[in-house]
Amino acid sequence: MKKQIRIRVNGLERELEVSMRATLLDTVRDQLGLTAAKLGCEMQVCGACTLLVDGKPVSACSYLAVDADGAEILTTEGLADGAKLHPLQEAFMETGALQCGYCTSGFLLTAKAMLDENPHPTEEYIREYLAGNFCRCGCYGEILQAVKKAAGL
């Protein structure tokens, strides 16, 4: 069974026909070609599939696309302002906050949502907010440093 949905992805209005069982992750990756978000654990634990729905981080691997009808979606592809990278992206590059990069999109979007909510977080706040994103290469030190840098800490 299929349904028409309207979503705004990275500022662009999209009208899509999606299967009831399609996840938001399948939809942005396969129908829109936005592949920064990755499929990881498939059980809302690892954070690799994080997307922002109406500004809030969600696990897109188990978020039904039909349930996103009418929502505003941000993927990592929409973070930069034209050719100008987002301060978080700059900070991740400067501190070398990644190895394989599989988790990076999820970390960037989660950190973005956190800074939008609270532009002046403490280190403890950052640690707690990002605790649900896993980096299997173990770049947590550099990631924390990058986020602190972007937050002006």
Added chain:
Amino acid sequence: MRDFEYLEPTTIAEACALLKHYGGEARAYAGGAYLGIVMRQGLLAPKALVNIKKIDALKGIRHDVKDGLVIGALTTHRELETSKIAREKFPIFAHVEREVANIRVRNVGTIGGNLASGEPLTDLAQVFMALDARVAVVGPATSRLIPIEELFLDFYHTSLADDEILTHVIVPPLPPRSGIEYIRFSSSSVVDKPCVGVCVRATLSADNETCDELRISLGCVAPTPLRARKAEAILSGKDFSSELVEQASASAAQECSPTADLRGSERFKRGIVRVLVRRAAARAYERARQH
């Protein structure tokens, strides 16, 4: 995931009628924190999903002097965590919610869904139990208000009928001289499901020494969250003493029935229950005395 019909009612009556129509083959859906996973894993394959997110009557948190805190089923974990009124009246919820799963689950997972899933490895149920909370349940022709303990029957099994919806959780105002503490223990990462979660609420009598009312609720160590009633009886009506608390903690550790799993052996979990009851009781008493 098997294909399904997707329905979006806007009233509780409409939602119940749809659930009734599918006679057990449909599921009420809200945030997808539970169904999103079990459907993907093929553990549940409903013919229809009844998305209740558009029903305004299930939203929001309100407080009044008589009823206490009334939490709509669609309230997300994050909303409960950050709600001003909840923080003011029951700061325990912000304390608990901070540690529930991760930010993504807290953004989508609802209080109603958390309870209605019957998931045994969870936190809030213990706190609601210690606060004598009730849940409002509505069906096609009936509505009922039940103590939260009567909601849970077994692993992933509640007393909700196929066509009933949990609409609200009602947390009565705390009596004066009350203190409450919840401690969650994770045996691996902090964002893992809890290994054991213990809540203790103490309400003292006017002398500020004798324990008038005591609740000890244990989670993750039985098919359902439960009250450790024998342990409660050891402390009720008595003055606080570390000997009695030790006896009650030992009793609580025997009143549950933990299963060995990747989060610990049965013996380990009983040991954790004992320690957590002791610590939570001390903190709850301390807070009750300060009130």
